[in-house]
Amino acid sequence: MCVTDHDLVFKALADGTRRLMLDALHEQGGQSLGALEEIVAGHTDMSRFGVSKHLKVLEAADLVIVRKQGRQKLHYLNPVPIRVLYDRWIDKYTEPQVRALTVLKQKAENHHE
């Protein structure tokens, strides 16, 4: 929940396979490791262990939360970190284009350098 979590989230998102898994969990939550393995196998060929490792990265970044049910481990997408990422970082780059132009204009009006 601290600031450096940004790094975990960014790094977790930096892999196409992991984004694919997030997409799958976005479409339908509560999928087990086996189910995710099948989905991933449809796009790339990766063993169960590879999928499991990627999931662990996503869990560490708090992008995926887990509920154990019997011998299954059900995965759910947690959109909060992405939301935080957007609010604290991405918004800064996407929103203030207009504002930046305003500042530039003011600067130009004050000291014509």
Added chain:
Amino acid sequence: MCVTDHDLVFKALADGTRRLMLDALHEQGGQSLGALEEIVAGHTDMSRFGVSKHLKVLEAADLVIVRKQGRQKLHYLNPVPIRVLYDRWIDKYTEPQVRALTVLKQKAENHHE
């Protein structure tokens, strides 16, 4: 400009040093390699070549655009890829919550529960 550029952008953003450089260019555009080197050196100790390499990654992702002026190479932040990233990917994960909040707000406004 194609879809797989997402990967380049995500990977470029997955490094704290590179995000630091984007911040620096966000604060003030048109900085040279030397200037960026000094800024980065203030946080981590990295040689000019390291900074140059990171800049090349950012350029490949089209996050930084370059204008040559004499023997200097001036760098500018290009917010477009981040914007695209947000529109095509992040929005999908963050938007429904906003809608949910809006719905909640409306409910609260209607029947003060």
Added chain:
DNA sequence: TTGACATGTGACCAATTGGTCACCTATTGT
């Protein structure tokens, strides 16, 4: 209990990445 199923763990290898260095090119000022 016994076996089949769903997943976890630690060792291990290959591929990628982060970073530095010794050289090189191009531009500026004198």
Added chain:
DNA sequence: ACAATAGGTGACCAATTGGTCACATGTCAA
């Protein structure tokens, strides 16, 4: 032309990451 400045290139090493495997754990059902 010359030296100083700003930056680029390819080789190279260390650290990290992606992926697999043999094995272990825990759970359900008969």
